[in-house]
Amino acid sequence: MSVYTSVTQSQLECFLSNYDVGSLVAFEGISAGIENTNYFVESSAGHYVLTLFEALSLSELPYFLNLMAFLNEHGIPCAHPIAAKDGYYSRELNNKPATLVQRLQGSSVEVTSVAHCQAIGAVLGKMHRVSEGFDGARNNSRGFQWRNTAAKTLLPLMFKKRCKKPCQDQGDSQVPEIENDMRVLEEELHRQSLYHFSDLPQGVIHADLFRDNALFSGENLTGVIDFYYACNDMLLYDVAVAVNDWCVQQDGSLDFYKAKQLLMNYHAERPLSAIERRAWPLMLRVAALRFWLSRLMDLYFPREGEITQSKDPVVFKYILLARMNEALQLDDVWPSAVY
Numbered sequence: 001m002s003v004y005t006s007v008t009q010s011q012l013e014c015f016l017s018n019y020d021v022g023s024l025v026a027f028e029g030i031s032a033g034i035e036n037t038n039y040f041v042e043s044s045a046g047h048y049v050l051t052l053f054e055a056l057s058l059s060e061l062p063y064f065l066n067l068m069a070f071l072n073e074h075g076i077p078c079a080h081p082i083a084a085k086d087g088y089y090s091r092e093l094n095n096k097p098a099t100l101v102q103r104l105q106g107s108s109v110e111v112t113s114v115a116h117c118q119a120i121g122a123v124l125g126k127m128h129r130v131s132e133g134f135d136g137a138r139n140n141s142r143g144f145q146w147r148n149t150a151a152k153t154l155l156p157l158m159f160k161k162r163c164k165k166p167c168q169d170q171g172d173s174q175v176p177e178i179e180n181d182m183r184v185l186e187e188e189l190h191r192q193s194l195y196h197f198s199d200l201p202q203g204v205i206h207a208d209l210f211r212d213n214a215l216f217s218g219e220n221l222t223g224v225i226d227f228y229y230a231c232n233d234m235l236l237y238d239v240a241v242a243v244n245d246w247c248v249q250q251d252g253s254l255d256f257y258k259a260k261q262l263l264m265n266y267h268a269e270r271p272l273s274a275i276e277r278r279a280w281p282l283m284l285r286v287a288a289l290r291f292w293l294s295r296l297m298d299l300y301f302p303r304e305g306e307i308t309q310s311k312d313p314v315v316f317k318y319i320l321l322a323r324m325n326e327a328l329q330l331d332d333v334w335p336s337a338v339y
Helices: 011-014 058-073 114-133 144-168 176-194 235-246 254-271 274-300 312-324
Strands: 024-029 035-042 045-054 090-093 094-103 202-205 212-217 220-224 231-234
Touching: 011 024, 011 035, 011 090, 035 212, 058 090, 058 094, 058 114, 114 202, 114 212, 114 220, 114 235, 114 254, 144 176, 144 274, 176 274, 176 312, 202 235, 231 235, 235 254, 235 274, 235 312
Parallel strands: none
Antiparallel strands: 024 035, 035 045, 045 094, 090 094, 202 231, 212 220
């Protein structure tokens, strides 16, 4: 949620005239997030979030917006898209696909509690269960093929950076670090390529349920936001993405108690299986690798915008390394009823 495409007051007023939301009162850009342009919008009828999509096309939006509407109507606390006067959830603004959704109450949390983790586990399990009735389908745009392509793009750049360092400073400590990163990346990609996960339960996933994509009032969950990476993929992958962010300590290691609580509350809504238990240690690494790669891509290929925010790739490198070191302990967080 950054601002890459600026919107003027007159442009926004023209856009809002297509909706039954009254007249524009105020608007401001949102700096959180990294993918799309977002504004808080206040009108005489209420409060909304305006999103302009920087990569998705107008034809791709129905999957995400229809999913959000479906989940909202089936008891998941997420923002319902606002339909325009023509009945559609999306249209163009400033030559970009755009949508207007409800603005939910609450705020994201930086430091998680056990109660936060329990709430995320429960809502994710319920989302996976109720979305069985959703008839849309979309492949994971950040699946194995993307991870492999991203790595092949990054490795030569990392090698080039490594080769330049000794010329600039013979004692630069970054050289062995870059060499180690390249080795870890290559070895982990190979290891993950040996397991295709085709036997795991599939369904609709959020795919990006980080702390900044959930809203709380105290310890009460008020909303899940930013469904624009949602897709059909392994349900366990979605759980791993959440655990790697909500149940992590500062050094990247897992908070085992929080992880166990998240999984138990998930399991109460959508029972986990024995085959998912066996895949669990590697799935945590799959999720960690995906976000390490995406943050490296943002680092090597920065985007320009009026308000932008990028995230440190080192965070997920440490998480990946921690999951490797914790491999023999990761079964401890699994619900005991699943064998």
